[in-house]
């Protein structure tokens with residue numbers, strides 16, 4: 001099975017749609033690992049496309065910390081840290097159909113897993129506490145610590161790589177595909193077959 005995994009999009013419709021158009025037909029499954037939203041003004045277009053694609057079984061959209069922040073704002077009231085930085089603009093863009101977007105976002109899974117790979121937003125930190133806790137600063141949505149080596153290949157994003165390229169870490173048997181779209185750098189993806197990287201798209 002060939003799987004295309006796409007990194008953090010952060011509202012950049014422009015490289016996101018062409019990447020889907022060019023590569024989705026060449027694989028069996030497409031996974032985006034969260035942080036579709038925030039940062040630039042086309043969050044709405046990105047979400048509209050994702051929601052449309054998600055009607056097909058072929059697509060899986062995971063939750064990132066930015067989706068978590070928006071849902072926290074929705075459920076628990078003013079999330080000031082997020083709101084001031086980018087939430088206000090995101091909420092304005094989604095205001096016409098707010099409940100519809102919230103409903104879809106609240107159903108995003110935290111992981112995709114096979115016998116060979118584990119895909120999450122930020123990876124599994126080498127910590128004692130529960131890394132599946134969405135509110136844990138070293139949890140699956142937030143971690144920036146070195147990852148725990150598991151018995152499978154991990155693919156994650158969340159922390160832009162220093163090189164601006166897709167980076168493989170041999171020690172933890174993992175791969176970071178966040179090449180800094182949120183900083184205006186670029187969007188990347190990889191095509192995996194079993195646990196082997198067949199192609200890097202950058």
Ligand SMILES: [Mn+2]
Nearest residue numbers: 035064065158
């Ligand atoms: Mn993130």
